[in-house]
Amino acid sequence: MSADDPTGPMSPEQRAAYRAFVRDHHPDRGGDPELFVAGLARLRAGRPAVPPPDDRRFDAPIEIVTPLPLPVRAVVALIRTVRWHRRRRVD
Secondary structure (H helix, E strand, C coil): CCCCCCECCCCHHHHHHHHHHHHHHCHHHCCCHHHHHHHHHHHHHCCCECCCCCCHHHHCCCCCCCCCCHHHHHHHHHHHHHHHHHHHCCC
16 A cells, blocks of 8 residues: 555555545545544455565665766767757747
8 A cells, every 4th residue: 555564465456446445535535534544454454464575676786887088078068068058049
């Protein structure tokens, strides 16, 4: 339901039921806050708990990117300046 929710992913049917419940009962849309909280707890209880996945994206080695050589940086700056001036031009 949220990024920190310990339950597993929802099936399309569960997602449709969740979205319909929120659409009909959310307090910002005139629903009862207590009923909304109780309904969310009921929907969360119906989903199986899944342990968090081992996210290997953060285990990758750090790669240091060297700066571009000065002539390349000068050309890039020139291109950016020309493009900036072209965008500012009023026809």
